[in-house]
Amino acid sequence: GAGVSQSPSNKVTEKGKDVELRCDPISGHTALYWYRQRLGQGLEFLIYFQGNSAPDKSGLPSDRFSAERTGESVSTLTIQRTQQEDSAVYLCASSLVPVVSIPETQYFGPGTRLLVL
């Protein structure tokens, strides 16, 4: 079946502009995560969605970052007034929701490479 897809694959923008990044999770996966990967670094958690529950936004680095999810499908990560420090790869992952205390494996999309000039 289809994996996690993300668009665009690459985005170049000017400092101060807003950008929107899109994620389509695997069908049936109700949990969705956004991570950021800076050059040469590991992944940093940004935000988590699960069904109709309030999202866990604890990883968002500033109020310029926000994300939405439509039901249990598409999610959009928005960065307002982009800064050069926002340049990174933004990765989306989805998983089934655990029904017992065992985390389900997260499956990742190919990422969006964002470059802020």
Place this chain on the structure above:
Amino acid sequence: AQKVTQAQTEISVVEKEDVTLDCVYETRDTTYYLFWYKQPPSGELVFLIRRNSFDEQNEISGRYSWNFQKSTSSFNFTITASQVVDSAVYFCALRGRTFAGANSKLTFGKGITLSVRP
């Protein structure tokens, strides 16, 4: 707080050599889960393995093997008879105990870039 340390940043080997990628973790949870992911040049993270903290049995999958040592908080990954296609960045990740529906966010190490030369 949780932390994953991958002290090796870059490793270069010649094809058919064995190579071990180190991973050391820190957590206060008594139940936790460890993962390895592979990130080839295409950028997409590929899941390799998940290990529960209460299961210390080592695992082998083809040329891949994993050595989980709870006493030293390590979860090392060995590739036997490496191939050029193994060239990628490898990430070790940790997730603490979870509850149904809870955020299963992963804490990642910085990754190890493995280059396998023909």
